[in-house]
Amino acid sequence: VKFAAMEGLMASLGDPHTIFMEPRTAAAFSLETTANFVGIGARLSPDPLGARVMVVFEDRPANKAGVRVGDVVTGVDGVKVTGKDVDDIVSKIRGKEGTMVRLELLRQGSAKPVQIRATRRQIITPTVEGAVIPGSQLGRIAISTFSEPTAEQFDRIIAKLEKAQIKGLAIDFLDNPGGLLETAVELLSRFVA
Numbered sequence: 365v366k367f368a369a370m371e372g373l374m375a376s377l378g379d380p381h382t383i384f385m386e387p388r389t390a391a392a393f394s395l396e397t398t399a400n401f402v403g404i405g406a407r408l409s410p411d412p413l414g415a416r417v418m419v420v421f422e423d424r425p426a427n428k429a430g431v432r433v434g435d436v437v438t439g440v441d442g443v444k445v446t447g448k449d450v451d452d453i454v455s456k457i458r459g460k461e462g463t464m465v466r467l468e469l470l471r472q473g474s475a476k477p478v479q480i481r482a483t484r485r486q487i488i489t490p491t492v493e494g495a496v497i498p499g500s501q502l503g504r505i506a507i508s509t510f511s512e513p514t515a516e517q518f519d520r521i522i523a524k525l526e527k528a529q530i531k532g533l534a535i536d537f538l539d540n541p542g543g544l545l546e547t548a549v550e551l552l553s554r555f556v557a
Contacts, residue, residue: 366386367384370384371383402459402485402487403457404425404429404465404484405420405424406426406431408437409450410449413446414436414437414453415445417431417432417433420433425482431467431469431482435470436471438468438477440457460484461485462485464481489511490517491507491509492508492517492518492520496525496530503532503534505525506536509543512544515547515550518554
């Protein structure tokens with residue numbers, strides 16, 4: 365209700381790509397598109413018991429501490445987070461670089477909650493993954509979002525695939541919600557003169 369007039373004004377423009385974001389949403393979008401934050405290096409999704417770990421970034425604090433995909437975060441620094449909004453849980457996990465965070469996790473196959481400690485570090489979110497498709501000479505690159513480091517990550521993956529002497533390339537944009545227009549244009553410029 366607080367921002368209804370601004371939302372209405374933006375909607376009246378008739379452009380599906382022009383929207384008004386409330387300050388909290390705008391801050392989260394900004395953090396997502398810079399893909400650079402202090403945390404432990406895991407992507408979480410809502411779960412009735414807390415927050416489910418969907419992705420653990422390789423060589424990041426969560427990975428090194430033993431957090432696994434499928435774990436459910438039920439406590440952060442001794443405080444239960446069951447029933448809390450996933451954004452609130454994430455904000456409790458993030459913090460000052462170099463500080464420790466304690467997580468309580470439910471893990472399939474474990475009778476008791478698992479206690480894990482991880483040191484918060486600067487995280488640059490991987491937005492591009494690539495590999496040679498097994499049994500072929502084709503490369504596959506998946507781009508999960510268009511954020512600030514995406515073009516640099518794309519170039520590194522392309523260089524690795526070229527060393528593997530691929531004969532073709534498939535670029536996967538499935539589940540890509542978008543992001544920065546400038547980054548999408550920069551990536552497209554690698555293929556269009």
